[in-house]
Amino acid sequence: MPDFDQGKAYVPQEEVFFDDGREVELLHFVYGKADIDQIRGNPSKVLQAIDDFGRTKKYLMNVGEDKGKIVCNLIAEVKPQTMVVLPSAESASAWLIMSLERNPEFGAVISSLVDLAGLGDVVKVEIGSSDASIKRLHDAGQLKHIDLMFLDHYKPAYKTDLKLAEELKLVTPGSVLAADNVIKPGNPPYLEYVRASVEQKRKWLEQPNGDGTNPDERVGHKHINQYARRGESTALNASPGNPNLVYDSKLNHSFEPTGDPDAIEITRCTGEESG
Template sequence: MSWKQRLPFLRWSLVRMALGMPEFIRTGQIGDGREEAAAAYVEAHARGGDVDHVLETIDEFAREQSMLMNIGDEKGIILDAAVRRAAPAQALELGTYCGYSAMRIARAAPTARVYSVEFSAANAAIARRIWAHADLDDRITCVVGTLTDGGKTLDALDALGFTAGSLDFLFIDHEKSAYLTDLESILDRGWLHPGSVVVADNIRIPGAPRYRAYMEEEQDKRWHTVEHKTHVEYQTLLPDLVLESDYLGEPT
């Protein structure tokens, strides 16, 4: 384990990320070009068509070059296991960023169609470059938008084949204050079915308290949730939580 994982607060890229959070909230990028640099690094150093090596190269960039807002390798293992358990034919991600977690989903569910919603067109373009390098661009589709845009993005997903009970797996990793409202929008569309699995990242840091409280209130009613204790990506000091929730259906 490198000192960058043990002592993340000494990394300039982490300080720059903290300073860039207002820019990240506004644009989806930190503002220092690290997302574009990550795509270029993958294209220069990762073996084309090798998904494992592309993911490893992104992890390497995030540990050794500049921190990224990916789920990362430690929490990624939790995501992988949940995807394999769900064995989805259709999977949806909220929050593409640079495309890392969508690739993990596609790798863990090799026959699934994966859709990812991202509000930043610049991030969507970066993710598509990385997916193309990994030869996954035929299985992952990025939709630029948000679920709070008056139904435009939800309707676009409808047109892509989201129908009643069709969604087997949902990964939530975007604006933390939108976790619960966006989940409710998906429930309103009826896309989930009993047995659908929902994974949500960063429940402790930065935190999604309303989402966590909802899952606690609905435990063994609409949902059965397991909380995974883990760490904020690419370091070992800051604790985090990942929630893995099975949809039980509407109470009768």
């Protein structure tokens, strides 16, 4: 594995997950606010209400203000016509154009909050595993190209979902990727891939069973087990991707809402070499 940033190795850290109904509690909290009429149709007030719940009631795995600024600045720069968001359940970034959520209960929560914010006409919430949703939307002609993709979902799927999007020609020169939690809990397989040369990716593709359907052992097992406990499949697609794509990838240091250090990896597809 290469050194990812000035000789520093990124070791996966364990991440805390919750499956105790707090997402439904969040809905009751938001809709029970005394100023609910002022919140309706106001995305910023909806986000503020979500933050209030996280601060005063129960912790939420949301992006937070520090990372939110990075993502918002990136959106302003790229001005994407199509943005795909692969969120954790309470990701504040779920307001953006196409949000993919594998858990139907979490998806219902997101849809309700999106409608409350008045964004139902511009945000599509798709229920199902991320790879199946990407393939389904592509095959239906609803997803033709990804200008900006924010990855904040099942950590082992960061790399495999990117490779699927490459194979389907959804990610091409000009596409931009933003991957959250690359330090905490960490995602060495994804960082290794987006920072690799075309030559290296071609060599990996030639290796038999080089990319199987099992999660990479370098990604935290607690994260994998949390999905398995909910009865959700942890299998991954085995797309070959497009090793000829050239990426320029850089780490953007940031902080979790808890104050813990983390980073977002911003990756730009800058070209494609001939095969």
